[in-house]
Amino acid sequence: xxxxxxxxxxxxxxxxxxxxxxxxxxxxxxxxxxxxxxxxxxxxxxxxxxxxxxxxxxxxxxxxxxxxxxxxxxxxxxxxxxxxxxxxxxxxxxxxxxxxxxxxxxxxxxxxxxxxxxxxxxxxxxxxxxxxxxxxxxxxxxxxxx
Numbered sequence: 001x002x003x004x005x006x007x008x009x010x011x012x013x014x015x016x017x018x019x020x021x022x023x024x025x026x027x028x029x030x031x032x033x034x035x036x037x038x039x040x041x042x043x044x045x046x047x048x049x050x051x052x053x054x055x056x057x058x059x060x061x062x063x064x065x066x067x068x069x070x071x072x073x074x075x076x077x078x079x080x081x082x083x084x085x086x087x088x089x090x091x092x093x094x095x096x097x098x099x100x101x102x103x104x105x106x107x108x109x110x111x112x113x114x115x116x117x118x119x120x121x122x123x124x125x126x127x128x129x130x131x132x133x134x135x136x137x138x139x140x141x142x143x144x145x146x
Contacts (some may be wrong), residue, residue: 006140011063013134018059023053024123035116036105055092082138096124
């Protein structure tokens with residue numbers, strides 16, 4: 001990547017977050033058949049896993065394109081791409097949070113759903129750490145001159 005070190009830190013952190021999304025989706029998909037889920041939740045979790053995988057692919061592709069951006073590119077172009085990556089990651093995290101909230105509600109009504117809630121909640125926390133590093137790195141990038 002022909003860029004400043006802060007952009008490299010961002011790219012590495014965003015890539016780590018995307019890879020963790022893929023790992024979490026794979027883990028959830030593997031464990032899902034053995035879980036007792038509230039009615040309709042299987043479809044919602046399957047959709048979430050598809051979103052995690054799609055976000056991973058989108059983010060990795062965009063990071064690859066970002067790596068081809070030279071130092072001569074405008075900082076506003078770089079910052080727009082970085083914002084887009086952060087937005088994609090955040091939207092998927094919000095989707096995960098909605099699933100966790102639904103599972104928490106179901107687990108509150110019936111403890112048999114607690115394990116499925118824990119599975120998805122743990123996956124969210126595993127994704128939040130690299131996301132926070134990526135967001136922090138994005139905040140550290142030089143801002144374009146007004």
